[in-house]
Amino acid sequence: MSLREKFARLLDVAQDSVAYWRDIAITDFTRDLHARIQHKGLSHADLAIRLGTSRPYVTRLLSGGNYTLETMVKLAMALDGVIRVHLADRDAVTTHWRDVFVNPSQLSALGRMDSEALRRSSLETINTEPLKAQLSSLVTTALYGDQRGATEKLTSIGALDRPLQELRDTPKSREALAV
């Protein structure tokens, strides 16, 4: 049996299992937690105080597990966030702002773009289409675009801060983000 045949058989059984799809939700949520904690510069002890619980319990929670919806909401509240649950296609991929603008390889590619051009194209195009589609397009450009000169332009990334802030502050962007 070839490797592909073995893989096809493996997927057949795995994707009929609840565990396969549940794991995606758990991993997504755990990643979100870690990213938010890091973004807020909180320690496990800080989070324990916010939750009114012990530090070892927080450490256990953060290492992943079978969360109840109530625990998820409590964690989100402690991190000044909110839980939103949605249904997606099986092959859907979530794109976060942090993935788009924080990932160094993507930033390096975005850094190749002239900041004024980015600001113009972002404000003109993102306002007219669902934000997600436009972000996908930016990511695609960043990931699969021409990589020549990317390193040299890394230093110009700081120039993107203002246009990105402007982009977030436009009424339609806010509206799209709220959807």
Next chain:
Amino acid sequence: MELLSVVGRRCTVLWTEQVLTELNDWGSSKEPKAAMVSLLTKSVPEYGPPLGTKACTSLGDGIFEFRKGEKIGPKVRVLWFYGDTAETRVVCARAFVKTFRKTPPEEIAATRAERRNYMTAMQTETLRIEDGSDLLRKKGQK
């Protein structure tokens, strides 16, 4: 050396035949094995290994472990290493159902041997990679 690949936005996960065979042998460990397949086909290709969480730990010497299974019940482990310096290739070398408290040293040794084979195959250009990403999409759309 032959490997199967699943390509994602963040990295490519490469599977040895031993990993595919072991995970296909469902036995009484269906739940953790299905969760492991989910990790290796969805999460890791899209976002990279979840280092620092319960699902992924370093064993030292460039060998890492993906872990699935609840506190009580069967536990599945996959030992892996990075296949390139940019850390965009995750090579899953060995899979096994954990029966002892410690990771069996023979599994770590086997992973090191797979790493040597992989490096040799890279240098001698004898590494054959079959892409399985299209199968994942087809199954996901059923």
